[in-house]
Amino acid sequence: MKVVDKTGKNKKNQSEESNPDQSHLDKKYFIDEYVYNCPFCNRGHVQYRCVAQFKFNWSKRKNCYVYFVKCLSCEKISMHLSKKNIVGRIYRPNTRTTYYFFKERLDIDSNMFSSVPTSFFTVDNRIPEVTRELLTEAEGCLKMNYLTGASACARKAIYEFTREQCTEGKDYEEKIKSLKKRYPSSDPELFDILAHIQGMTSDKIHEQSWPKWDSARLKLMLETLKTVLYDIYVLPKEKKARSLRIQKLKEEMELDKKQETSERETEEAES
Numbered sequence: 217m218k219v220v221d222k223t224g225k226n227k228k229n230q231s232e233e234s235n236p237d238q239s240h241l242d243k244k245y246f247i248d249e250y251v252y253n254c255p256f257c258n259r260g261h262v263q264y265r266c267v268a269q270f271k272f273n274w275s276k277r278k279n280c281y282v283y284f285v286k287c288l289s290c291e292k293i294s295m296h297l298s299k300k301n302i303v304g305r306i307y308r309p310n311t312r313t314t315y316y317f318f319k320e321r322l323d324i325d326s327n328m329f330s331s332v333p334t335s336f337f338t339v340d341n342r343i344p345e346v347t348r349e350l351l352t353e354a355e356g357c358l359k360m361n362y363l364t365g366a367s368a369c370a371r372k373a374i375y376e377f378t379r380e381q382c383t384e385g386k387d388y389e390e391k392i393k394s395l396k397k398r399y400p401s402s403d404p405e406l407f408d409i410l411a412h413i414q415g416m417t418s419d420k421i422h423e424q425s426w427p428k429w430d431s432a433r434l435k436l437m438l439e440t441l442k443t444v445l446y447d448i449y450v451l452p453k454e455k456k457a458r459s460l461r462i463q464k465l466k467e468e469m470e471l472d473k474k475q476e477t478s479e480r481e482t483e484e485a486e487s
């Protein structure tokens with residue numbers, strides 16, 4: 217059975233969904249051409265509108281498209297860069313307004329190489345700011361296939377991460393290995409991948425002497441780093457918050473019990 221939602225799109229009935237787990241959508245910036253995860257009000261699946269678009273010359277041969285997107289909840293506007301023209305437009309003479317809309321069935325995230333602000337949903341904002349911004353920049357460069365820039369940002373992100381963690385060890389490999397011991401609940405293989413990155417030094421950044429990494433190596437490295445950062449900075453805080461919620465519920469239950477007992481005792485005393 218097909219149902220029609222507010223946007224007029226045909227959507228499958230929930231019960232028909234073979235894979236009901238849609239949690240990967242929470243980690244995106246744009247979910248589809250109607251809803252996104254707003255980086256300002258941190259609301260997930262909120263409606264947005266593309267309010268303006270411009271084209272400029274990135275270089276003699278390359279064009280760049282700029283999109284301005286407004287959250288329909290908090291009304292704040294974010295800016296997004298793409299090397300492709302991915303919006304259509306309609307001019308409505310009665311309101312004298314041009315409406316922009318992202319083309320249907322498009323993975324909008326993979327078409328944007330940079331967004332301001334970056335999203336809390338794509339790289340969690342509990343990860344320290346410097347590392348988070350370098351990581352986002354590396355991912356943006358990778359989307360544009362700027363491998364030198366992506367490699368430099370990825371290296372700096374790892375360097376900042378080890379610095380922020382005050383790691384011990386005489387060289388890069390030892391420092392990463394010290395983290396493997398410090399965080400035994402994380403998958404040790406993740407640290408092994410990071411430890412064996414070619415040409416990585418932790419003491420100084422000699423950008424000229426760096427070989428650029430290929431796209432596959434960069435993707436593996438960034439995904440590994442993101443997982444390690446999530447394990448270290450996000451997961452413990454989420455666990456703590458969950459424990460606090462449980463603790464609060466237990467306290468409320470104890471309080472209810474006490475109240476019930478005292479009410480019963482009063483009733484018994486009265487009778």
Ligand SMILES: [Zn+2]
Nearest residue numbers: 254257287290
């Ligand atoms: Zn918002």
